[in-house]
Amino acid sequence: MAIATINPTTGETLKTFEPLSEHELDERLALAAAEFTTYRTTDFKQRTAWMQSAADLLESEQEQVARMMTTEMGKTLVEARSEVAKCVKGMRFYADHAEAFLADEPADAPAVGARRAYARYQPLGPVLAVMPWNFPLWQAMRFAAPALMAGNVGLLKHASNVPQTALYLGELFARAGFPPGCFQTLLIGSDQVERVLRDPRVVAATLTGSEPAGRSVAAIAGSEVKATVLELGGSDPYVVMPSADLDGAVATAVTARVQNNGQSCIAAKRFIVHADVYEDFTDRFVARIEALRVGDPVDESTNVGPLATEQGRDDLEMLVTDAVVRGARVLCGGFTPDRPGWFYQPTVITDITPEMRIFKEEAFGPVASLYRVGNIDEALALANATDFGLGSNAWTTDEGEQERFIADLEAGIVTVNGMVVSYPELPFGGIKNSGYGRELSAHGIREFCNLKAVWIG
Numbered sequence: 001m002a003i004a005t006i007n008p009t010t011g012e013t014l015k016t017f018e019p020l021s022e023h024e025l026d027e028r029l030a031l032a033a034a035e036f037t038t039y040r041t042t043d044f045k046q047r048t049a050w051m052q053s054a055a056d057l058l059e060s061e062q063e064q065v066a067r068m069m070t071t072e073m074g075k076t077l078v079e080a081r082s083e084v085a086k087c088v089k090g091m092r093f094y095a096d097h098a099e100a101f102l103a104d105e106p107a108d109a110p111a112v113g114a115r116r117a118y119a120r121y122q123p124l125g126p127v128l129a130v131m132p133w134n135f136p137l138w139q140a141m142r143f144a145a146p147a148l149m150a151g152n153v154g155l156l157k158h159a160s161n162v163p164q165t166a167l168y169l170g171e172l173f174a175r176a177g178f179p180p181g182c183f184q185t186l187l188i189g190s191d192q193v194e195r196v197l198r199d200p201r202v203v204a205a206t207l208t209g210s211e212p213a214g215r216s217v218a219a220i221a222g223s224e225v226k227a228t229v230l231e232l233g234g235s236d237p238y239v240v241m242p243s244a245d246l247d248g249a250v251a252t253a254v255t256a257r258v259q260n261n262g263q264s265c266i267a268a269k270r271f272i273v274h275a276d277v278y279e280d281f282t283d284r285f286v287a288r289i290e291a292l293r294v295g296d297p298v299d300e301s302t303n304v305g306p307l308a309t310e311q312g313r314d315d316l317e318m319l320v321t322d323a324v325v326r327g328a329r330v331l332c333g334g335f336t337p338d339r340p341g342w343f344y345q346p347t348v349i350t351d352i353t354p355e356m357r358i359f360k361e362e363a364f365g366p367v368a369s370l371y372r373v374g375n376i377d378e379a380l381a382l383a384n385a386t387d388f389g390l391g392s393n394a395w396t397t398d399e400g401e402q403e404r405f406i407a408d409l410e411a412g413i414v415t416v417n418g419m420v421v422s423y424p425e426l427p428f429g430g431i432k433n434s435g436y437g438r439e440l441s442a443h444g445i446r447e448f449c450n451l452k453a454v455w456i457g
């Protein structure tokens with residue numbers, strides 16, 4: 001894939017970039033390794049001051065950064081602004097809490113025959129982050145902020161369709177005062193990732209993206225005995241039970257499906273509705289999806305913009321066609337609008353059977369699958385009938401049912417009477433083919449640390 005900014009709203013190529021040469025790449029890896037030897041010794045007060053400055057800088061450039069993201073990958077400008085604000089919040093969160101999250105953990109010294117015993121978190125070194133285009137700032141920031149606050153240095157290989165956002169990130173931290181080698185953007189294609197992963201100066205990797213990309217990075221890193229965190233998308237269920245607040249469930253369902261033009265790993269994708277409220281939910285949900293305004297993402301009244309890439313739009317179209325050919329029913333949408341750019345009409349389909357691809361695969365765009373179930377056991381069985389296990393949503397006011405969903409949904413996140421959102425305060429990650437490891441919260445910052453056991457006699 002060429003490294004280029006191609007505006008998804010028009011299909012126009014705006015700027016292309018050359019990937020780093022082997023020599024340039026080597027220079028950056030050498031800088032990262034050299035920087036780590038001194039950066040690891042900086043104290044939390046210093047890192048906090050730099051991170052706060054970076055947050056202030058980003059906040060002051062919110063509009064410019066938001067427009068850049070909308071141009072590169074088509075999210076609505078309104079959502080792009082929120083993404084910038086979310087990053088600022090995440091940066092301040094780690095600036096404020098990193099020291100406490102990484103404080104020494106006392107152990108029972110007499111039990112191990114020591115005068116003192118404790119566990120200490122120490123940084124590991126240069127970490128490679130392979131990141132996707134869908135939240136081009138946030139996905140990278142939720143790695144960068146904890147990594148830098150822990151004393152690691154970051155190397156960002158961003159998706160090839162968001163190079164300007166990638167370069168902005170590479171400069172932001174240095175402009176805020178961090179030493180220049182602390183966080184670098186590597187403009188490289190995915191074919192150069194293996195070379196970086198195998199480089200002894202790189203000690204660990206994190207990837208957010210597709211399952212094949214995750215498997216490849218994890219296999220290479222595994223063969224080098226390097227730690228990885230993987231966040232590989234999901235096909236989140238959204239269960240609605242009879243006791244649910246239906247107004248809330250319907251309104252939130254729409255947002256949960258079409259946020260970010262439908263391209264979110266934690267978007268609700270499979271709507272599993274109890275028969276008692278199925279007709280009511282369906283009528284209202286379809287009416288709201290039909291009413292969404294599809295158009296120019298810069299226009300503040302637009303709800304759904306284009307998909308980020310032509311390939312992504314074509315893949316989505318094929319997923320729906322496969323289902324329809326095999327007997328699925330389209331309740332609304334189901335077509336590519338006749339206009340330039342990579343738009344897909346928001347769609348609801350039903351009568352889905354296991355042999356259809358959409359039953360198993362992630363629909364990465366504004367397409368909702370709708371299922372009817374007779375009871376909570378059927379709802380759970382269907383919700384868990386996926387190889388993914390990232391987020392999950394359940395709507396019910398019955399406390400017994402809430403506990404059942406919390407206990408039995410196979411997912412890294414369960415949201416009751418709401419929609420899955422990532423928060424700096426809560427761990428984020430999945431099970432099954434959605435990956436492993438956690439980002440965000442205290443758990444996220446500890447992923448790339450050496451937890452050193454200390455025994456003093």
Ligand code: NDP
Binds near residue numbers: 161
């Ligand atoms: P990819 O997984 O291909 O891209 C994500 C990142 O991984 C990019 O930086 C990409 O680089 C890199 N990459 C791709 N293949 C490899 C590889 N073999 N080794 C190392 N790095 C690699 O996602 P796509 O953009 O192709 O989207 C395809 C599907 O992935 C979507 O339809 C969706 O299902 C899922 N996805 C999930 C996301 C999530 O948030 N979990 C985000 C994006 C996609 P490059 O751009 O240079 O190819």
